[in-house]
Amino acid sequence: MKILTHPTSSVDSTMMFIFVAAVLTMPIWLTPIGAAYPDLMQRFVIFGLFATGFNILFGLTGYLSFGHAAFLGIGSYTAVWSFKLLGMNPIPAAIFAVVVSGVFALIIGYVSLRRSGIYFSILTLAFAQMCYAIAYSDLIGKFLGINLTNGETGLRVLADDPRIMDGVLTSGIDTSALTVNLFGLDLTHTWVWNGFQFNAGFYFCAFVLIIASYIAMRIFRSPFGLMLKAVKTNQNRLNYTGVNTKPYTLAAFVISGMYAGLAGALLCITDPLAGAERMQWTASGEVVLMVILGGMGTLMGPMLGAGIIKFSEQKFSTWGKPELHEFLAFIPDGIRDTVVSVASLFVGSGWHLTLGLVFMLIVIFLPGGIVEGGRRILMIVTGSNRRNRQIQAAAQAAE
Amino acid sequence: MAILQVRNVNKRFGGLQALNDVNLSVEQGTIHAIIGPNGAGKSTLLNCFVGRLTPDTGSVMFNGKSLLEITPHEINQAGVSRVFQTPEIFTDLTILENVMIPTFAHRDGSFKVNWWPRVDKEAQTRDHAMSVLDEIGLVDKKDVVASALSRGDKRRLEMAMCLAQDPKLLLLDEPTAGMSRADTNATIDLLKRIGKSRGITKVIIEHDMHVVFSLADKIAVLAQGAVIAEDLPENIKTDPRVKEAYLGEEAVA
Numbered sequence A: 001m002k003i004l005t006h007p008t009s010s011v012d013s014t015m016m017f018i019f020v021a022a023v024l025t026m027p028i029w030l031t032p033i034g035a036a037y038p039d040l041m042q043r044f045v046i047f048g049l050f051a052t053g054f055n056i057l058f059g060l061t062g063y064l065s066f067g068h069a070a071f072l073g074i075g076s077y078t079a080v081w082s083f084k085l086l087g088m089n090p091i092p093a094a095i096f097a098v099v100v101s102g103v104f105a106l107i108i109g110y111v112s113l114r115r116s117g118i119y120f121s122i123l124t125l126a127f128a129q130m131c132y133a134i135a136y137s138d139l140i141g142k143f144l145g146i147n148l149t150n151g152e153t154g155l156r157v158l159a160d161d162p163r164i165m166d167g168v169l170t171s172g173i174d175t176s177a178l179t180v181n182l183f184g185l186d187l188t189h190t191w192v193w194n195g196f197q198f199n200a201g202f203y204f205c206a207f208v209l210i211i212a213s214y215i216a217m218r219i220f221r222s223p224f225g226l227m228l229k230a231v232k233t234n235q236n237r238l239n240y241t242g243v244n245t246k247p248y249t250l251a252a253f254v255i256s257g258m259y260a261g262l263a264g265a266l267l268c269i270t271d272p273l274a275g276a277e278r279m280q281w282t283a284s285g286e287v288v289l290m291v292i293l294g295g296m297g298t299l300m301g302p303m304l305g306a307g308i309i310k311f312s313e314q315k316f317s318t319w320g321k322p323e324l325h326e327f328l329a330f331i332p333d334g335i336r337d338t339v340v341s342v343a344s345l346f347v348g349s350g351w352h353l354t355l356g357l358v359f360m361l362i363v364i365f366l367p368g369g370i371v372e373g374g375r376r377i378l379m380i381v382t383g384s385n386r387r388n389r390q391i392q393a394a395a396q397a398a399e
Numbered sequence B: 001m002a003i004l005q006v007r008n009v010n011k012r013f014g015g016l017q018a019l020n021d022v023n024l025s026v027e028q029g030t031i032h033a034i035i036g037p038n039g040a041g042k043s044t045l046l047n048c049f050v051g052r053l054t055p056d057t058g059s060v061m062f063n064g065k066s067l068l069e070i071t072p073h074e075i076n077q078a079g080v081s082r083v084f085q086t087p088e089i090f091t092d093l094t095i096l097e098n099v100m101i102p103t104f105a106h107r108d109g110s111f112k113v114n115w116w117p118r119v120d121k122e123a124q125t126r127d128h129a130m131s132v133l134d135e136i137g138l139v140d141k142k143d144v145v146a147s148a149l150s151r152g153d154k155r156r157l158e159m160a161m162c163l164a165q166d167p168k169l170l171l172l173d174e175p176t177a178g179m180s181r182a183d184t185n186a187t188i189d190l191l192k193r194i195g196k197s198r199g200i201t202k203v204i205i206e207h208d209m210h211v212v213f214s215l216a217d218k219i220a221v222l223a224q225g226a227v228i229a230e231d232l233p234e235n236i237k238t239d240p241r242v243k244e245a246y247l248g249e250e251a252v253a
């Protein structure tokens, strides 16, 4: 008989503590595996945030959105506009990005949630592609006669932008470099200690991720989160139980849209540039992969999934035959050429092939993702026969 | 006083007259049984009470308020809970969570973004859910995932979910179907008990004559969408029209 027990608050606190420690020490423990570049670490954290928010919608309610990259892009554009108008401080940029993406999520969610299942997914996809087209051709900007998204070139901060708060907040500091700064602290700055690189921008993003993860944890364990899980299991019963499921799903949609907008704003910290490609459907699909790979409906899974995908992207997409020869040096010379030429299909521009294969293996053999895999290993190791709930595969969840 | 008043309800599915000018009056605090052969329209009638279907004509009044213009969750918040013919439960969640959800819905209303407190620290809701589970005999299985329950236990869980809301009117669609004789008797006892202690009005659709005659204060007989008799159990037993339409082939318990 399937028994399910939830972590107590002290278990959650311990988990949160380990998580915070792990995030803050990333520049150290990622060094041995060659992933401690500030830029890559920021991507881990930002996409971890994106996936965590997406999981509140997809993992809890089962509604599979194929359009969340739209909110990522909206967050980026809003942030760059905040830099242009208000100044290079990331805090107003992040706040405005959350508000604006929340408003867009409210509208898009309200319409899309009139349907469920595949129709909901298609509606979100359609909305995201519309947002992409509008941003890419700057349709609204053309209509209003201003440069709203700057089309295919992308929106960036220019020297003659007003940046009205820069003079006030950072008086005496040279802000002509147009880099993002937190009350004068240049977020592109990196301190080096014993060869480890501690980057200010990374720590800003890490701080945001920690707060956002804590909020996600509260949602997961709350009565509100329980209602969202009930939506996924039996929306019909919930309606006949006196619950109006529409606002619950809409709230989940808006919250996940806000997380995406926040992630979009953070993407502009190192490079204050927003482009339409951030909204493309491939980016929407990627966050789905992250959540499923890590384990949908689990707290830490989406972050793991995001880290693994961004890490593999960085590694495999830059590899070519020389790297493969080096990596596979243990294989005898005669066979190695053949192995390398086969393997080379899966690296470089073909790394998506690897991603696709890994994804298929996970969905077929480990529908609960990496977290479920870890749980199974733990159960084998500890010999425990307590069976935890199997997290449903993506296809079923989309219902 | 009639808590539920059904007047001249008609429902047609294409060429089929599923409900034919149904009139029904359910008194406060009583158990009202609806019997009738398969396909008589019993479930269809309940669907018209909870907002799953809207009758073509007629009225359904609950406590003097029409149930026809409001949505299922509003009907439930007004005090009407239903146990379905095929159990509708949260199969991925535990028994305790299944009962806590209606308790939260009863306390917080139809929507509340209650995201800060932890479910496991909601002692009052938990205690309430546990007491209902205790009453219904599922307390030992509180951490079991609902999909793992037997058919009979799923029905009892659904009953617990409805009782957790302290409804004014409880609608039960064949609550003992798929239960063993022992479980059926336990359910009869339970329904009698809650009838007394909480004064919940119940409308119960039942096939099992033993259940019907041991519970009902009043019985309505439905045949081909029409109420052919509505009377006290002892009169129904001897009513020739009922015998002809329904009881004829079965031995009356």
Ligand SMILES: Nc1ncnc2c1ncn2[C@@H]1O[C@H](COP(=O)(O)OP(=O)(O)O)[C@@H](O)[C@H]1O
Residues within 6 Å of the ligand: B013, B016, B018, B036, B037, B038, B039, B040, B041, B042, B043, B044, B045
């Ligand atoms: N949604 C529906 N659409 C079409 N026909 C229906 C629908 N619901 C019920 N019926 C038909 O109405 C009749 C009464 O069904 P029902 O109320 O389920 O009977 P029962 O008395 O066995 O509960 C049956 O013939 C059934 O096929």
Ligand SMILES: [Mg+2]
Residues within 6 Å of the ligand: B042, B043, B044, B085
């Ligand atoms: Mg029926």
